[in-house]
Amino acid sequence: MAISDFDLVLFGGSGDLAxxxxxxxMYARDYCQDxxxxxxxxxxxxxxWSQEQFLQTVEASAKPHxxxxxxxxxxxxxxxxxxxxxINASDVSTYGxxxxxxxxxxxxxxxxxxxxxxxxFATICDNLKATGLATPNSRVxxxxxxxRDLESAKQINAEVGKVFAExxxxxxxxxxxxxxxxxxxxxxxxxxxxxxLWRREWISDVQITIAExxxxxxxxxxxxxxxxxxxxxxxxxxxxxxIVAMEPPTSISPDAVRDxxxxxxxxxxxxxxxxxxxxxxxGQYRAGYVDGKPVPGYREEPDAPKQSKTExxxxxxxxxxxxxxxxxxxxxxTGKRMSDRLAEIVVRFKQIPHSIxxxxxxxFQPNSLVIRLQPDEGLSLNLMxxxxxxxMRLKQAELELDFREQFKAPRMEAYERLLLDVLRGxxxxxxxxxxxxxxWEWVEPILDHWDQDDNSPLPYASGTWGxxxxxxxxxxxxxxxxxxx
Ligand code: BG6
Numbered sequence: 305m306a307i308s309d310f311d312l313v314l315f316g317g318s319g320d321l322a323x324x325x326x327x328x329x330m331y332a333r334d335y336c337q338d339x340x341x342x343x344x345x346x347x348x349x350x351x352x353w354s355q356e357q358f359l360q361t362v363e364a365s366a367k368p369h370x371x372x373x374x375x376x377x378x379x380x381x382x383x384x385x386x387x388x389x390x391i392n393a394s395d396v397s398t399y400g401x402x403x404x405x406x407x408x409x410x411x412x413x414x415x416x417x418x419x420x421x422x423x424x425f426a427t428i429c430d431n432l433k434a435t436g437l438a439t440p441n442s443r444v445x446x447x448x449x450x451x452r453d454l455e456s457a458k459q460i461n462a463e464v465g466k467v468f469a470e471x472x473x474x475x476x477x478x479x480x481x482x483x484x485x486x487x488x489x490x491x492x493x494x495x496x497x498x499x500x501l502w503r504r505e506w507i508s509d510v511q512i513t514i515a516e517x518x519x520x521x522x523x524x525x526x527x528x529x530x531x532x533x534x535x536x537x538x539x540x541x542x543x544x545x546x547i548v549a550m551e552p553p554t555s556i557s558p559d560a561v562r563d564x565x566x567x568x569x570x571x572x573x574x575x576x577x578x579x580x581x582x583x584x585x586x587g588q589y590r591a592g593y594v595d596g597k598p599v600p601g602y603r604e605e606p607d608a609p610k611q612s613k614t615e616x617x618x619x620x621x622x623x624x625x626x627x628x629x630x631x632x633x634x635x636x637x638t639g640k641r642m643s644d645r646l647a648e649i650v651v652r653f654k655q656i657p658h659s660i661x662x663x664x665x666x667x668f669q670p671n672s673l674v675i676r677l678q679p680d681e682g683l684s685l686n687l688m689x690x691x692x693x694x695x696m697r698l699k700q701a702e703l704e705l706d707f708r709e710q711f712k713a714p715r716m717e718a719y720e721r722l723l724l725d726v727l728r729g730x731x732x733x734x735x736x737x738x739x740x741x742x743x744w745e746w747v748e749p750i751l752d753h754w755d756q757d758d759n760s761p762l763p764y765a766s767g768t769w770g771x772x773x774x775x776x777x778x779x780x781x782x783x784x785x786x787x788x789x
């Protein structure tokens with residue numbers, strides 16, 4: 305679907321996200337000629353810079369993040385789209401400069417992307433309303449963190465909702481923009497093969513892991529008040545869980561997909577005092593080695609509080625109380641400074657009921673489907689097959705689908721796809737307000753439990769798979785994390 309002319313306003317336009325992700329994503333789409341000639345990117349920031357000064361910043365801070373160094377001709381064309389408007393987002397009297405810059409033509413799509421701390425969301429929306437810039441056909445994009453608990457999420461929804469209708473609000477979770485996540489939809493609902501097996505009768509457990517090698521980097525100020533549960537699990541991991549577990553939506557339309565996801569979030573088994581202490585492991589990285597290089601522990605990172613109790617790792621066991629999933633454990637895990645960079649979903653099927661071969665049933669590896677999001681994108685289906693030769697011995701073999709090999713078409717980064725969707729007015733890959741609240745509602749008891757707990761997160765050495773308690777969590781059910789089996 306072609307994109308019509310637009311003014312994309314980036315609040316936080318000189319910030320880290322704009323430089324690392326948003327402008328490079330827009331450049332990539334511009335390079336592929338997806339953007340109309342007269343479309344513009346209006347970067348709003350507090351610094352009282354001239355247009356030239358801002359473009360120098362873009363040159364120094366955004367250009368290095370573009371995958372293939374831009375050809376000068378394309379780069380110059382892209383820079384011509386950018387307009388810098390210095391305003392103080394909290395001060396309504398400065399919005400006149402923005403109003404003078406925007407083209408007020410109903411045929412031109414107007415998008416406000418709030419890449420700012422959430423504490424500014426309400427003020428910016430109010431100021432847009434007060435200055436008549438929040439028009440009925442404008443759109444607003446909200447970047448995470450979308451709250452830090454249920455109450456703050458509700459407040460964001462309520463305040464933004466006073467200015468924009470739900471159909472105008474795009475809550476970003478960049479994991480939903482990843483190619484493999486959409487391939488999971490294709491796999492589940494574009495094939496007849498999996499659906500009959502996609503249930504408690506045939507699936508023994510599901511593991512979802514997002515592991516990173518990087519540490520907290522220069523984001524300590526944010527991260528120390530957030531931690532892995534808020535930063536990754538409440539959003540990215542729960543969204544992946546929803547896509548794996550949801551009932552077939554009636555169509556790919558926004559509300560059909562979001563209704564199905566919401567049903568999953570609302571069916572997540574609530575924690576009890578016992579499951580809160582037994583089914584959740586939190587950890588914090590200590591010094592160690594990643595890729596053979598020594599790295600400091602979390603508390604030794606620059607500016608880190610020496611007694612910080614912020615978790616950099618979390619693993620938990622979730623269950624979904626529905627006919628389809630009752631009794632099937634979903635193990636979720638994420639951490640920084642882990643042994644490998646990896647994001648994957650492992651769906652493990654049940655063991656065969658009886659072996660007809662001269663090897664015991666226990667020597668059969670249960671079938672599993674591994675859906676890889678990172679570092680490469682693909683699927684593998686693990687099956688038992690006969691080993692070549694005279695004897696009838698069975699061993700695990702892999703049916704491998706590498707998306708990059710299979711489809712030679714150029715890839716799109718998550719932000720590229722999501723920005724295009726905003727510009728096209730496609731809401732399917734964005735969270736609805738009630739989904740956001742349902743996700744917070746489920747994780748909040750964990751946060752409360754940790755607040756009341758005097759213990760610190762369990763230490764784990766950088767470059768490992770987290771605290772031993774994480775293996776024990778899944779081990780209690782007679783299982784292992786995939787890379788440990
Ligand atoms: C972000 C988190 O949402 O996702 C970061 O705030 C994390 O802490 C990042 O590093 C991971 O995203 P990706 O796409 O690199 O796996």
